[in-house]
Amino acid sequence: MRNTTAVPESRRRWLDVVHEWVKTVDHKKIGIMYICYALIFLLVAGFEALLMRIQLAIPNNTFVSPQVFNRLFTMHGTTMVFFVGMPILFGFGNYLIPLMIGARDMAFPRLNAFGFWISAFGGLLLYFSYLGGDGLYGAGSAPDVGWFAYAPLTSPAFSVGHSTDYWTLALLLSGIGSVATALNMVTTTICMRCPGMKLNRMPLLVWLYLVTSLMVFIAIGPLTAAQIMLMLDRYAGAHFFDTQAGGSAVLWMHFFWIFGHPEVYILVLPAFAFANEIIPVFSRKAIFGYPAMVAATIGIGFISLSVWAHHMFTVGLGAWANTFFTLATMVIAVPTGIKIFNWLATLWGGKIHFTVPMMFSVGFLFQFLIAGLTGIMLSVAPFDWQLGNSYFVVAHFHYVLVGAILMMIFAAFYYWSPKMTGRMLSEKLGKWHFWLFVIGFHLTFDFMHVPGLLGMPRRIYTYEADRGWMIWNLIVSSGAIFQAIGALVFVYNLVWSYFKGPIAGPDPWDAWTLEWSTPSPPPAYNFAVIPSVGSRRPLWDLKHPEDPDSNYEM
Amino acid sequence: MGGIAVLPHNPNEPWNLPSRGIVGMVCLIIAEAAIFIIFVVAYVFYLGKSLAGPTPRDVLELPIFTTICLLSSSFTVMGAVSALHKNQRNACSMWLALTVLLGFIFLAGTAHEWYNLIYRDGLTIRTNLFGTAFYSLVGLHATHVVLGLCLLSLALLFSLRGQMTSKHTERLEVLSIYWHFVDAVWVVVFLVVYVFGR
Numbered sequence: 106m107r108n109t110t111a112v113p114e115s116r117r118r119w120l121d122v123v124h125e126w127v128k129t130v131d132h133k134k135i136g137i138m139y140i141c142y143a144l145i146f147l148l149v150a151g152f153e154a155l156l157m158r159i160q161l162a163i164p165n166n167t168f169v170s171p172q173v174f175n176r177l178f179t180m181h182g183t184t185m186v187f188f189v190g191m192p193i194l195f196g197f198g199n200y201l202i203p204l205m206i207g208a209r210d211m212a213f214p215r216l217n218a219f220g221f222w223i224s225a226f227g228g229l230l231l232y233f234s235y236l237g238g239d240g241l242y243g244a245g246s247a248p249d250v251g252w253f254a255y256a257p258l259t260s261p262a263f264s265v266g267h268s269t270d271y272w273t274l275a276l277l278l279s280g281i282g283s284v285a286t287a288l289n290m291v292t293t294t295i296c297m298r299c300p301g302m303k304l305n306r307m308p309l310l311v312w313l314y315l316v317t318s319l320m321v322f323i324a325i326g327p328l329t330a331a332q333i334m335l336m337l338d339r340y341a342g343a344h345f346f347d348t349q350a351g352g353s354a355v356l357w358m359h360f361f362w363i364f365g366h367p368e369v370y371i372l373v374l375p376a377f378a379f380a381n382e383i384i385p386v387f388s389r390k391a392i393f394g395y396p397a398m399v400a401a402t403i404g405i406g407f408i409s410l411s412v413w414a415h416h417m418f419t420v421g422l423g424a425w426a427n428t429f430f431t432l433a434t435m436v437i438a439v440p441t442g443i444k445i446f447n448w449l450a451t452l453w454g455g456k457i458h459f460t461v462p463m464m465f466s467v468g469f470l471f472q473f474l475i476a477g478l479t480g481i482m483l484s485v486a487p488f489d490w491q492l493g494n495s496y497f498v499v500a501h502f503h504y505v506l507v508g509a510i511l512m513m514i515f516a517a518f519y520y521w522s523p524k525m526t527g528r529m530l531s532e533k534l535g536k537w538h539f540w541l542f543v544i545g546f547h548l549t550f551d552f553m554h555v556p557g558l559l560g561m562p563r564r565i566y567t568y569e570a571d572r573g574w575m576i577w578n579l580i581v582s583s584g585a586i587f588q589a590i591g592a593l594v595f596v597y598n599l600v601w602s603y604f605k606g607p608i609a610g611p612d613p614w615d616a617w618t619l620e621w622s623t624p625s626p627p628p629a630y631n632f633a634v635i636p637s638v639g640s641r642r643p644l645w646d647l648k649h650p651e652d653p654d655s656n657y658e659m
Numbered sequence: 660m661g662g663i664a665v666l667p668h669n670p671n672e673p674w675n676l677p678s679r680g681i682v683g684m685v686c687l688i689i690a691e692a693a694i695f696i697i698f699v700v701a702y703v704f705y706l707g708k709s710l711a712g713p714t715p716r717d718v719l720e721l722p723i724f725t726t727i728c729l730l731s732s733s734f735t736v737m738g739a740v741s742a743l744h745k746n747q748r749n750a751c752s753m754w755l756a757l758t759v760l761l762g763f764i765f766l767a768g769t770a771h772e773w774y775n776l777i778y779r780d781g782l783t784i785r786t787n788l789f790g791t792a793f794y795s796l797v798g799l800h801a802t803h804v805v806l807g808l809c810l811l812s813l814a815l816l817f818s819l820r821g822q823m824t825s826k827h828t829e830r831l832e833v834l835s836i837y838w839h840f841v842d843a844v845w846v847v848v849f850l851v852v853y854v855f856g857r
Contacts, residue, residue, distance in 0.1 A: 212683065213683060325693070343791040360701075
């Protein structure tokens with residue numbers, strides 16, 4: 106009898122846990138759900154990248170068919186941008202912003218849950234296309250139009266079946282979720298700060314998320330509008346992007362990239378935000394140039410709205426537009442350079458602790474610099490005419506997305522997961538993860554520039570042996586294996602530490618921002634007493650009452 | 660380190676932050692404005708590019724009466740908010756009812772216009788680029804009017820049942836900001852579509 110009652114009881118307990126997570130409006134739980142769901146998609150989209158690299162490792166390969174290859178790069182790009190990058194960054198933001206500003210939750214907790222579930226539903230819908238995309242027509246399963254889905258590929262004539270519709274709907278839903286979450290973050294930051302947390306005392310992470318969220322409003326709108334137009338084209342017979350009725354394919358490009366380029370900064374600003382918190386703590390110094398950092402961030406936010414057409418130099422925009430967008434793109438290097446110098450100045454003369462999060466941060470600094478340099482090269486319109494849509498471009502933007510953003514996301518995991526789970530990640534495994542990943546990253550993306558310079562276009566499913574691209578592609582693909590192993594070590598580390606990692610305690614890094622004043626993991630209400638702060642580093646003030654920061658801050 | 664770090668709160672220091680509802684609504688309006696801007700750009704971009712008729716000049720008439728109705732509903736909703744602020748509940752219901760009525764007149768005007776365009780002039784979303792851009796822009800705006808009317812009707816219902824008191828002023832104010840935005844968008848649509856685009 107005892108056994109038979111024990112089984113349903115444990116099952117009920119399990120169901121209780123699921124029920125608790127499904128109905129939760131706690132920003133910490135929603136943040137963790139965002140992160141977990143993004144991690145699952147990271148593995149899926151990473152697996153897709155591996156399949157593509159196997160196909161391209163040698164010439165005339167037949168590992169996957171051309172049709173499957175087209176689906177793979179479409180799904181890889183769409184997943185990584187909308188269902189890995191955005192949710193993982195929103196997840197950290199959701200978790201950290203209220204804790205860092207001394208609030209008990211986000212401004213609109215239920216809207217927060219709505220934003221998460223609608224984004225998650227979008228991701229599932231995208232992958233459901235593998236099952237449902239055939240529809241009645243039996244043509245195409247997953248979308249195969251590329252992640253920027255240029256017209257007329259998306260027109261009913263060229264994209265039969267429902268795969269493109271799943272893509273459109275998935276992005277529309279993800280956009281609604283993103284706007285909901287961004288709205289919540291802005292409102293939380295403006296309206297929920299604890300007493301004394303003036304705007305110029307907020308941790309830089311909160312500042313950067315504020316700018317990111319404001320950019321989400323302006324960037325996601327055009328994407329949503331373009332998706333509505335595309336749906337009207339496909340379902341109601343409208344002619345927005347239908348060239349045969351006088352519509353313009355270039356208009357889609359404009360609308361997409363008015364979203365697409367700010368989106369790059371929406372993804373990279375949170376990475377900067379992590380660096381702004383992690384680098385000072387492990388340099389044992391306050392961040393250098395706090396006001397300059399804020400100003401540079403706002404500058405990036407504004408300039409990034411006027412650079413979109415550098416994705417379209419090869420279209421033939423005319424001399425004036427080319428000149429304008431070349432200049433605007435180059436100008437964005439100025440605030441970005443300010444940031445890099447500020448991070449270097451923070452490191453300079455600091456007592457640097459090379460923990461795993463710091464190692465990833467230093468890797469980020471170096472790799473982001475190189476990514477910026479190839480970015481400056483590509484911003485020159487004539488150079489772009491030569492290398493646009495080549496593997497050079499692919500190498501450049503992966504240098505940003507993997508070399509900078511993903512590296513800082515890993516750093517953020519090592520830094521904040523002790524707060525989230527209460528247990529430290531293994532430093533030893535973390536170092537394995539770091540070195541495997543860095544070696545793999547450089548094998549893949551350093552050498553990927555070369556076939557691009559040799560003229561290898563992106564999105565080709567194979568190439569002939571006499572092109573001279575094989576050795577480079579082989580190196581690129583072998584690097585992908587190192588990265589995959591590194592990622593698996595990371596996942597193992599996450600799982601292991603969740604059960605067996607050393608207990609973290611409230612403040613394992615001897616850090617200075619408010620989230621470290623709570624127990625790890627923090628209780629549902631975050632702060633038993635709403636804190637009150639007098640400087641940018643409230644925990645420093647607490648630990649060093651004889652020498653508080655407020656004596657030095659302007 | 661101890662578990663909880665609390666710095667002394669100085670109760671003399673005033674600490675007032677803006678209202679969440681209003682900031683949230685302003686954020687939503689920024690995001691919505693971005694969507695509308697793209698639809699307006701598409702409309703302007705496709706002006707005169709239709710390969711076949713009818714053109715805006717052939718079929719569009721200035722919707723002056725319905726425009727006056729919609730724009731004056733901004734003032735009536737302001738009346739409702741200030742009445743609620745003064746706790747004059749009946750006046751608030753009256754102003755809300757007037758707002759809803761004016762909104763419905765506007766929607767009826769749009770419906771009538773569309774009926775004529777479709778059945779008299781043969782203009783649908785499929786006819787040409789003008790039809791495509793016109794119906795989507797005006798339709799997107801009308802969708803927002805419908806949403807606003809639903810919310811306003813709900814507020815009216817609460818008000819009539821006496822469940823709305825001066826405590827809820829801020830919520831009604833948030834709704835009124837949305838309604839002002841819908842009206843402001845109409846000013847742009849009216850100018851672009853009916854005045855300059857004709």
